[in-house]
Amino acid sequence: MTGPIAQQTSGTSYVQNGGGGGRGTSGLADVVDLILEKGLVIDVYARVALVGIEILTVDVRIVVASVDTYLRFAQAVNRLDIAHDGTAQGLPEFVGGLEESGAKRKTKGMLSGAQERIKETLGGDDDDSDSKSKRPARRRGSKDEEDDK
Amino acid sequence: MSASEPTTPTAPQYVYGVVRSDAELPEGLTGLDGQPVKLIRHERVAALISDLPQGRALGERADLVAHQSVLQAFVDAGAAVLPFRFGAAMAGADAVRDELLAANADRLAAVLESIDGRVAVRVKGRYEQDAVLREVLAGDPEIAELSERLRGVPEDAADAVYYDRVRLGEMIVGALRERRANDSARLLTALAPLAEAVSAHEPVRDEDVVDASLLVAAGERDRFEKAVEGLAEENRDRISLRLVGPLPPYDFVPEG
Numbered sequence: 001m002t003g004p005i006a007q008q009t010s011g012t013s014y015v016q017n018g019g020g021g022g023r024g025t026s027g028l029a030d031v032v033d034l035i036l037e038k039g040l041v042i043d044v045y046a047r048v049a050l051v052g053i054e055i056l057t058v059d060v061r062i063v064v065a066s067v068d069t070y071l072r073f074a075q076a077v078n079r080l081d082i083a084h085d086g087t088a089q090g091l092p093e094f095v096g097g098l099e100e101s102g103a104k105r106k107t108k109g110m111l112s113g114a115q116e117r118i119k120e121t122l123g124g125d126d127d128d129s130d131s132k133s134k135r136p137a138r139r140r141g142s143k144d145e146e147d148d149k
Numbered sequence: 150m151s152a153s154e155p156t157t158p159t160a161p162q163y164v165y166g167v168v169r170s171d172a173e174l175p176e177g178l179t180g181l182d183g184q185p186v187k188l189i190r191h192e193r194v195a196a197l198i199s200d201l202p203q204g205r206a207l208g209e210r211a212d213l214v215a216h217q218s219v220l221q222a223f224v225d226a227g228a229a230v231l232p233f234r235f236g237a238a239m240a241g242a243d244a245v246r247d248e249l250l251a252a253n254a255d256r257l258a259a260v261l262e263s264i265d266g267r268v269a270v271r272v273k274g275r276y277e278q279d280a281v282l283r284e285v286l287a288g289d290p291e292i293a294e295l296s297e298r299l300r301g302v303p304e305d306a307a308d309a310v311y312y313d314r315v316r317l318g319e320m321i322v323g324a325l326r327e328r329r330a331n332d333s334a335r336l337l338t339a340l341a342p343l344a345e346a347v348s349a350h351e352p353v354r355d356e357d358v359v360d361a362s363l364l365v366a367a368g369e370r371d372r373f374e375k376a377v378e379g380l381a382e383e384n385r386d387r388i389s390l391r392l393v394g395p396l397p398p399y400d401f402v403p404e405g
Contacts, residue, residue: 028214030271030393033350034362035213035235038399042164042237045253049244051161054206055236069355070318073282077296077321080282 159241161201164249165219166397167231167257169265170195175222181207181215189242191250194257197223197230198245201238208235220397227367229265231257232397260402267345267364269401270394272377274336274358276325280387281356285324292320322355332388333359339380343373348400358388362400370395 042050163181170190178186180199188195197219216235223230239245250257286293295317302310329352336359341347344363352360365373374392381390 027393028210028217030273031217031396031399032213034271034396034399035217035232037234038402038404039232039234039397040167040237040402041234041404042239042249044405045257046239046244046248049240049248051201051238051240053201053236053238056206056208066319067315070315070322072318073321073325073355074296074299074314074318076278077282077286077292077317078300080279080286 159243161203162198162239162242162245163201164233164237164239164245165197165199165216166223166233167250167261168195168197168223168228169193169258169261172223172228172230173226175226178219178222179215180219181212186219187242189246189250191246192254194250194254194261196245196250198239198242217397224268224395224397229261230397231260231264231402232399234399264364264398264401266367267398267401268367268370268395269362269364269398270373270392271360271362271396272336272340272390272392273360274332274384274388274390275354276328276356276358277387277389278356281325281328282321284328284387285321289320289324292317292324295320325355329358336380336384336388336390337361340373340376343369343376346401359390362396362398364398364401 165180165186168188170188170193172188172195174186174188174197180186180197182202184199184202186197186199189198199219213235220230220232239249286296295313299310299313299317307314333349333352337347337349340361340363344365346364348362350360350362352358363373377390377392381388384390
């Protein structure tokens, strides 16, 4: 069997090693959900000698506030039009529009705060971080059932 | 848990995964907190363990990397490895041997057999945003019309069309979902015949097209990679496709 692959292939497919070694950040981003959500669950195989441990970790699957997502796409398509016809109007009004109400701004602020936190955890420049949020939680501590804040 | 000497036989152990007992432990392999990884064997199966860090919660980036790296070392060496989900710990090395390995020897050996000689890879695709948005505009008159109308709204009236902008975004997201259903089915249909098993993940973001783990026979790996490259090339204007792996077969071990 051959070793790990780590090369830029033709086309747009980027083949890379799965993340243990030197490719740290992007590698971890590509497997972090698997590490946390897949794999054998020890409780199924052993019970008596389990040790409960506290796990601080990321919840890789959050639902981004829909309105925020919608506005993002509305803005993207608007920007696209500008690029398309070369007219300069449009973008500023959307940027301005996003700031309009206190409640909306708050949603947005919370979202970017979450992104910053996960970037700290994952080490930054991975391409998936914008869809994740950190949830400090006692995720699964084997024996401890007293979960939830 | 009470503090105990880190190297006593009863020190709590973190469990990374299970390998065949004839698997070789790479020299100098370290895990959580740089602790040496040990192989504890029982008949045909062996567990990868190291002393459990004491007095702190696990889950820092370095912990996740350590978990992945230990398993990846075996994948890279071509050895079958069953990954545990992050966060498995047992009371001591004896407990790992008796309660995990001895009590489940046949079951673990059978799962190892099922992944031996195969590699797990992950295929991820994402729309090229501008390209797909142009498609959406071209393909849906209602979206194109609303987009056109909103573009003409002057800056000081942007608040007045807030709900129209939300609606425009909502329609775009809906259009992307429809496209994704078609595109992901098309991509996976092309790749599935080259794999022994496919585990499709629900894409996280609206611009994601496909996210799936595939278990590929080692002998088919070249063909599989060429197929992915071919698809990437064919779709390069609108989809960015990536192949990641081989990875530990997280998706291809039984959960229950």
